[in-house]
Amino acid sequence: MSAVEYRSILKYRLMIPMFPNDETCPVCRKACLDKYGEHMLHCRELTGFKYRQDFVRDALMDILRRAGISAKKEAPVNFLTHPSEGRSTLRLADVLVFGWEGGKHACVDLTGVSPLAGFRENGFVAGQAVLKAESKKVEKHAKACEDNQHAFVPLAFDTFGSLAPEAVRFLSRVQRVVHSNFSTPQGRGFFFLVD
Numbered sequence: 506m507s508a509v510e511y512r513s514i515l516k517y518r519l520m521i522p523m524f525p526n527d528e529t530c531p532v533c534r535k536a537c538l539d540k541y542g543e544h545m546l547h548c549r550e551l552t553g554f555k556y557r558q559d560f561v562r563d564a565l566m567d568i569l570r571r572a573g574i575s576a577k578k579e580a581p582v583n584f585l586t587h588p589s590e591g592r593s594t595l596r597l598a599d600v601l602v603f604g605w606e607g608g609k610h611a612c613v614d615l616t617g618v619s620p621l622a623g624f625r626e627n628g629f630v631a632g633q634a635v636l637k638a639e640s641k642k643v644e645k646h647a648k649a650c651e652d653n654q655h656a657f658v659p660l661a662f663d664t665f666g667s668l669a670p671e672a673v674r675f676l677s678r679v680q681r682v683v684h685s686n687f688s689t690p691q692g693r694g695f696f697f698l699v700d
Contacts, residue, residue: 517541518665558617561662562599565613572683575603582612584653602658611656613675614642620663635661639669 516523522540529535533550562578569576580601598612605611618638620631642659650657661669668676 557664558599558615561617562615565600565615565660568679568683569600569602572679573686574679574682576613577601577603580612582653582655584649584655599660605658606656609654609656611658612646612650613658613660614646615660615662616642618661618663620665620667632663632667635663635667635669638663639671643671 513523515521520541524540526540530550566576566578578600580598582598582601599615600613602611602613616638618634620634639659639661642661643657646659647657658671658675659669660672660675662672
């Protein structure tokens with residue numbers, strides 16, 4: 506890691522301003538390039554933004570496969586949409602887990618957020634951004650999934666490593682499946698450490 510990268514990461518983590526003034530983002534030309542670097546790290550037009558979510562999705566798929574849990578990534582379900590936007594905005598489920606809850610398939614929707622999102626307006630509270638992201642996903646998709654006999658799992662995480670409660674619940678259940686499928690005489694875990 507270079508000295509420039511280290512200083513940038515340290516400033517970001519400590520919420521020290523990186524830029525003198527708020528400016529328009531030169532990439533998306535839509536949002537303000539805030540002085541703390543939040544938008545710079547999460548601009549949807551940058552290739553790294555989508556790559557990070559795809560990386561998490563692919564890692565989750567690998568864990569599910571190794572645990573013996575049947576799932577499909579980027580699965581067409583034909584009902585995930587925002588209620589106000591209508592059928593024209595149908596999207597794929599990031600991960601579709603077959604027979605997850607009471608025989609129902611589960612649509613897992615991943616979302617990665619900055620923990621600093623909106624902290625200037627409300628003050629910084631650890632875990633606030635990930636809870637807000639989870640809530641927005643539930644509001645957008647839970648009813649559509651329920652109406653179509655599917656469970657909905659919002660898997661919200663932030664770039665500092667926090668997980669929303671539903672993500673923790675989902676991963677804890679995956680952990681239990683792993684332990685039941687791959688337990689050893691010593692009781693050691695296969696993927697996750699148990700405290």
